Amino acid sequence: AVDVPLTGRTRVLTVSNQKGGVGKTTTAVNIAAALVSVGARVLVIDLDPQGNASTALGVPHTADIPSIYDVLIDEFPLADIVQTSPESPDLLCAPSTIHLAGAEIELVTQVAREYRLRTALDDYLDGLEDRLDFVLIDCPPSLGLLTINAFAAAQELLIPIQCEYYALEGLSQLLGTVRMIQKHLNPKLRLSTILLTMYDGRTRLAQQVAEEVRGHFPQEVLTTVIPRSVRVSEAPSFGQTVIAYDGQSAGAVAYREAAVEIIRRDNTGTGSTSPVPDSA
C-alpha cells in the first residue's frame, strides 16, 4: 500500500463523457480498485443499462437482481441493492440491470427527477457504519436524465479522454451541460480531473492529442496517462479489474498511479477548483 492520507470525507466523482467507448467504465472500475488497493473504501454506482461496470467488478446483475433501477424509480434504499465485489470487502457496487434501459423515459414523470440518485446516496452515506472514501458513478454514453442524476449527485467530474481522433469533439457540449447543472441543479459540481486513456506513445497522433488536451486543461489533466493495453481490455471477461487480473501490468500500474494522484491532488489543494472554461 502507498502511504497516502485520505481526507475523512466522502468524495463523489462522476465519470462522464457522452461519447461511447472512450474508457468511462474501464476508468471507473479500475480507479475504484486502485483506490481500494491503497487503502480506500469505495462504492461504484453503475448507471449504464449495459451493466459493464457490474460485470467488471464480478457482481451479479441479471434482471431478477435488485438494482439501481429500483433505487431511482421505486425509491428502494441504496443499502438494499449494494453488493460487495469478490475482489475486496472494501470495493462495493450498486449494480445496473437491463431494466435501467427504461429508466431514462420513466424518470421524466417522476417527482424531483434530477435528484433521485442524490437523495438516495445522501441517505445511504448518512446511514453507513464504515465510511466510504470515494463514490464513483459510471455514466451511460448520453446526456439524458441518468447522467443528469449523476451530475446532481457528484462534487467532481472525471472525464476520460481517448487519445485518438476527435478526442475533443463533443467536449464543449458536455461542458455546456455541466455549466447548466452548476447554475440550476448543483453549484458544487466541478471538473476536477481529466484522464488520458488508451494512450499509444508510439503514435504521433496520441502525443498530439495529449498535448492539445493539456493545453486546454493544464490544471485538470492528470500527469499519469493510461496506456493502451490488452490486459486492460481482457480483464472484464474474467469479471475482474486489471488490478486483480494482472496487478503488475502496465495498465494496472498506471491506474494505481492515477488513483494516488487523485487522492494527493485533493489533499494538497493543488487540484483545480476553476469553473469549466468556456471554450474547448
Ligand code: ADP
Ligand atoms: P465506455 O464506458 O466509455 O463506453 P469502455 O470503458 O467500455 O468505454 O471502453 C471501451 C473499450 O475499450 C472496451 O472494449 C475496453 O476494454 C477498451 N479499453 C478501455 N481502456 C483500454 C486500454 N487502456 N487499453 C486497451 N483497451 C481499453
Ligand code: MG
Ligand atoms: Mg461504459
